[in-house]
Amino acid sequence: MVPPHAHKVDMGLSYPCPCRRQGELMPIALTEAFGCKRCQQIFVLRPDGHSIEQLAATYPYKRSWYWTGLQWNVLQRGFSETHWHWAIALSFFLLIPIFLWLPLLLQIALKPQGLLWIVASVLLTLAPAFLIWLSLSRR
Numbered sequence: 001m002v003p004p005h006a007h008k009v010d011m012g013l014s015y016p017c018p019c020r021r022q023g024e025l026m027p028i029a030l031t032e033a034f035g036c037k038r039c040q041q042i043f044v045l046r047p048d049g050h051s052i053e054q055l056a057a058t059y060p061y062k063r064s065w066y067w068t069g070l071q072w073n074v075l076q077r078g079f080s081e082t083h084w085h086w087a088i089a090l091s092f093f094l095l096i097p098i099f100l101w102l103p104l105l106l107q108i109a110l111k112p113q114g115l116l117w118i119v120a121s122v123l124l125t126l127a128p129a130f131l132i133w134l135s136l137s138r139r
Helices: 086-111 113-135
Strands: 024-027 033-037 044-045 053-055 066-068 070-075
Touching: 086 113
Parallel strands: none
Antiparallel strands: 024 033, 033 044, 044 053, 053 066, 066 070
16 A cells, blocks of 8 residues: 555656665666665566565565655555464464364363363463464564
8 A cells, every 4th residue: 555645656767775875776777677876776666656665585575665755765564465364374273273172171171180281282272373473573
């Protein structure tokens, strides 16, 4: 989604580099891309025409910027664009084992040391979810 105060990027102009203040983005001939003279990064014009995206093979997420007329601002992606599929998968990963184990847990709760088994089963259910959350938060 493009912010309302974003200006259309003109492929015939040069712009300051969004990564470094001293760099200058110059259009690359016969492409819809810009190249920085200083940091040698390549930026592609996104289909909306208001923002650019950095082409970097080493960075797992594509960083994007939009032009305000004076400077580049980082284009923040919302939760709906990036994390909904992870949230749905995580909820299934948590809910299915809980519903499958619920009758067993109710039977075990009536026996001695039942609380210990309930705590162990909840921890076994939550441990993979915690590992997934930990791996996603490090990106």
